[in-house]
Amino acid sequence: MEENINTILKKAQTGDSEAIDWILKEYSKILSFNAQKYYLIGAEQEDLLQEGILGLLKAIKFYDETKSSFSSFAFLCIRREMISAIRKANTQKNSILNEALTTSSMIEDSSDIDNYISSENNPEEAYLLKEEIKEFKNFSDKNFSKFEKEVLKYLIRGYSYREIAKILSKNLKSIDNTIQRIRKKSEDWINKEEI
Numbered sequence: 001m002e003e004n005i006n007t008i009l010k011k012a013q014t015g016d017s018e019a020i021d022w023i024l025k026e027y028s029k030i031l032s033f034n035a036q037k038y039y040l041i042g043a044e045q046e047d048l049l050q051e052g053i054l055g056l057l058k059a060i061k062f063y064d065e066t067k068s069s070f071s072s073f074a075f076l077c078i079r080r081e082m083i084s085a086i087r088k089a090n091t092q093k094n095s096i097l098n099e100a101l102t103t104s105s106m107i108e109d110s111s112d113i114d115n116y117i118s119s120e121n122n123p124e125e126a127y128l129l130k131e132e133i134k135e136f137k138n139f140s141d142k143n144f145s146k147f148e149k150e151v152l153k154y155l156i157r158g159y160s161y162r163e164i165a166k167i168l169s170k171n172l173k174s175i176d177n178t179i180q181r182i183r184k185k186s187e188d189w190i191n192k193e194e195i
Helices: 002-013 017-026 028-037 045-062 070-093 095-107 110-116 123-143 146-156 161-167 172-194
Strands: none
Touching (some): 002 017, 017 028, 017 045, 028 045, 028 070, 146 161, 146 172
16 A cells, blocks of 8 residues: 555656545545644635645655655645644734834834835825824823833833843733733724724
């Protein structure tokens, strides 16, 4: 049986569509199993399954029978592709929030807003961005506690959780909880803006 699989794999590696289809069918249960274990933000389960298929196709392409069994290698490639898609989706999901947090440090003085806004923006975009930054500043002034504002200041400047905890003489869990509250409040603000 293993010899049969290796023969099919070699055909698949040369682009034989029947061999590729056979492998996809043979590994459909593993693909489904992995897709059910994970959640891809803003996507259907089918999208995650497609990511797994990409991983399986990469496994076919890069498989070297001298290093491991195809089953192990395929399983690893499928999971890796799904996890990469999830990480990418999470990064994109937080990009607006991260941008808001980054720019909020520049708005303590209104002249900083003008310096931050790129000359590449057209006047309408520059105006809207300036207004959005001011709105986030007002929101954070009203909705963030004094401690949250302090943590946010260091977070924006690129300090790690550990460094912030040391500077503010707090334990790591306290800083983590505070940052989670900041993110939640910021996401609430973003969601209100989108309505």
